[in-house]
Amino acid sequence: MYKLEEIIISNYKSIKYANIKFSKNKTVFVWKNNAWKSNILKAIKLFFSKELEINLNSFYDKTKEISIEAIILKDDKTYINLKIVAYIENNDIKIKYENNYELEEKKKIEEFLNKVDFVYIPSSRNFWTKNNSWYSKIIDLILKNKIENVESQEILTNLENIVNSVKQIISKDDNIQFNSFSNIPNFLQKLKSNDENEIIQDLNSVIKEEEKNEVINFDDLSIWTKNSLFIALLDLYYKSLSKTKNDRFKIFVIDHVENFLHPHSIRLIDKLLQDISETENTQIIYSTHANELVSNFKKDKYEIDSIRFVYKLKDGTQVKKIENKYWTYDKIMINLIFKNTDIFFSDAVILVEWETEKISIPNIYEYWPWTEEDISQCKINTCKRNIWQNKINDFFNLYLKNIAVIDVWWKWALSDWYEFCSELLWKKNVFAIIDRDANFFEDKRYIERSIKKVHWKFVKESQYMDYNWIVLDWEFENYYKPEKIKEYLSTVLTQRYKDDYITKKEIKHLIYKIEHLKINKKISVSYEKLFKTYLRWYWKPTIAFNLCIWLCQNNWYKRWLMEILKNILFKIEENNNLKQK
Numbered sequence: 398m399y400k401l402e403e404i405i406i407s408n409y410k411s412i413k414y415a416n417i418k419f420s421k422n423k424t425v426f427v428w429k430n431n432a433w434k435s436n437i438l439k440a441i442k443l444f445f446s447k448e449l450e451i452n453l454n455s456f457y458d459k460t461k462e463i464s465i466e467a468i469i470l471k472d473d474k475t476y477i478n479l480k481i482v483a484y485i486e487n488n489d490i491k492i493k494y495e496n497n498y499e500l501e502e503k504k505k506i507e508e509f510l511n512k513v514d515f516v517y518i519p520s521s522r523n524f525w526t527k528n529n530s531w532y533s534k535i536i537d538l539i540l541k542n543k544i545e546n547v548e549s550q551e552i553l554t555n556l557e558n559i560v561n562s563v564k565q566i567i568s569k570d571d572n573i574q575f576n577s578f579s580n581i582p583n584f585l586q587k588l589k590s591n592d593e594n595e596i597i598q599d600l601n602s603v604i605k606e607e608e609k610n611e612v613i614n615f616d617d618l619s620i621w622t623k624n625s626l627f628i629a630l631l632d633l634y635y636k637s638l639s640k641t642k643n644d645r646f647k648i649f650v651i652d653h654v655e656n657f658l659h660p661h662s663i664r665l666i667d668k669l670l671q672d673i674s675e676t677e678n679t680q681i682i683y684s685t686h687a688n689e690l691v692s693n694f695k696k697d698k699y700e701i702d703s704i705r706f707v708y709k710l711k712d713g714t715q716v717k718k719i720e721n722k723y724w725t726y727d728k729i730m731i732n733l734i735f736k737n738t739d740i741f742f743s744d745a746v747i748l749v750e751w752e753t754e755k756i757s758i759p760n761i762y763e764y765w766p767w768t769e770e771d772i773s774q775c776k777i778n779t780c781k782r783n784i785w786q787n788k789i790n791d792f793f794n795l796y797l798k799n800i801a802v803i804d805v806w807w808k809w810a811l812s813d814w815y816e817f818c819s820e821l822l823w824k825k826n827v828f829a830i831i832d833r834d835a836n837f838f839e840d841k842r843y844i845e846r847s848i849k850k851v852h853w854k855f856v857k858e859s860q861y862m863d864y865n866w867i868v869l870d871w872e873f874e875n876y877y878k879p880e881k882i883k884e885y886l887s888t889v890l891t892q893r894y895k896d897d898y899i900t901k902k903e904i905k906h907l908i909y910k911i912e913h914l915k916i917n918k919k920i921s922v923s924y925e926k927l928f929k930t931y932l933r934w935y936w937k938p939t940i941a942f943n944l945c946i947w948l949c950q951n952n953w954y955k956r957w958l959m960e961i962l963k964n965i966l967f968k969i970e971e972n973n974n975l976k977q978k
Contacts, residue, residue, distance in 0.1 A: 405465070406464075408462065408463050409465055410457060411709060411713050412457060419682065426704075427706060434684040435684065445515035449483075462482055466478060477502070516535060518531045535634055620657045623657070624657055644678065647679045649673065651681075652683070654683045654684075654685050691741050728810065745969045745972075747803070747965060748803055749802060750804065753874075755803065757942075757945035761945055765793070772784055772792055777970055780970065811831055816850055824852065825969075826969055830961075831868055832871065844866050848866065867961055876957070877944075
């Protein structure tokens with residue numbers, strides 16, 4: 398049983414230095430665009446594709462050498478170290494690979510590489526790379542598996558369908574025809590006779606241009622056809638494994654799996670990749686921006702510590718792994734399966750207790766009538782530019798700033814999420830907002846424990862804000878102006894039901910209810926029933942969405958809430974500014 402255990406990269410493309418360890422089955426690289434996740438995958442490709450594509454642009458610093466080392470395990474013990482070194486000498490690139498090793502080690506490496514089946518699928522879904530195509534490699538693997546698989550008729554039928562589909566699509570184009578010796582019956586005959594030497598060559602030569610007699614590049618196919626082949630071939634490969642002895646080491650490296658795929662196709666790919674990764678002697682490594690391809694956790698197969706977070710900071714691409722020691726993050730992992738996957742792709746996070754805050758806070762930032770005076774308190778250049786460009790509301794838009802608001806389902810989960818997010822993101826970019834209610838004495842223990850764990854500080858309540866714990870004076874809903882809600886309900890509902898004779902009889906009673914709203918506890922407890930009965934806003938998230946926009950448009954939030962939200966953004970902006978220096 399082989400495993401790619403670790404890769405150590407120095408001075409390669411955007412990577413100044415990175416030490417990356419891989420999970421047993423599946424390793425997933427995530428985070429934002431332009432973090433250069435692809436460069437990590439290309440570094441892996443250098444070892445196994447036998448294409449040492451290194452040029453002047455491959456050097457992070459041209460005055461230093463590139464060094465990439467891969468550690469391979471066999472039966473959980475270190476087996477071999479593969480190493481590539483490249484440097485510039487007299488404007489020429491010198492590459493050292495096999496000559497780094499003694500003769501016995503060279504033989505061992507050669508023997509290992511002969512047992513490796515490596516497939517690299519680029520983000521562009523290009524089929525060809527210097528006359529080597531990823532789709533033909535997968536078909537080659539299918540055929541190798543077929544030799545040992547007695548139940549191969551389904552595979553042959555599916556291969557026939559693939560070739561027929563390609564033929565049908567291509568034949569519609571001008572000046573393109575199928576090569577006569579590569580027709581479907583002959584192709585299948587070779588499949589059934591296991592004549593592997595000719596099969597791949599024939600498949601790559603199925604389509605020819607009539608006049609030039611040259612092989613048509615499959616990259617000319619439509620995106621839909623490429624994706625159909627992509628999914629079908631992975632499916633066929635998995636089906637071909639059922640009776641196979643997996644003594645060969647198989648590595649699939651896929652750059653941005655979700656590219657050009659319909660959501661339904663992404664779900665299909667997700668299941669296929671997970672199933673393939675669980676087969677013997679197989680590793681799946683891919684990068685993605687799709688929530689579905691990150692949060693599909695499976696106990697002992699793919700968990701939170703199988704994810705690698707890739708950042709591009711001032712000194713290049715950096716990679717982080719979250720250690721789930723003692724199952725600390727198991728509850729968070731379950732939560733992530735259902736929601737909150739924005740955390741994998743965000744620059745900063747605001748943690749809240751419930752969905753009302755999750756829905757309301759982004760809308761408050763977006764719809765509140767911010768003024769130049771609000772933003773002038775921020776002294777960094779980003780704030781000044783937004784004033785100059787008259788884009789003040791853009792500054793306060795969380796969606797434009799890539800800031801996630803995450804509800805953790807329960808206030809006692811806030812401390813766990815605070816610890817998790819602080820490990821994942823920069824500590825200064827993690828904020829937690831908590832209500833001060835009757836149980837706050839108990840809440841304080843959780844807050845202080847989390848600050849101690851993250852910052853190694855013993856703190857008092859007066860210091861919580863210094864570590865981005867924000868304690869509201871009371872419940873979140875108490876930052877509405879209750880007299881304005883009364884005014885709204887009295888006027889709007891009375892007007893709405895003025896021609897409804899049945900409800901009109903109840904208006905006096907309705908006005909009494911409104912005038913006696915209890916405002917010394919959660920306001921929502923008092924008015925929600927009225928909203929549901931008379932405005933048909935049905936349930937709490939819908940009420941929160943409509944109400945927060947209405948309150949913003951009428952300037953009916955208490956000002957202190959705006960000061961809290963403003964200061965959160967200022968702190969995040971300052972921290973991001975420091976990271977780039």
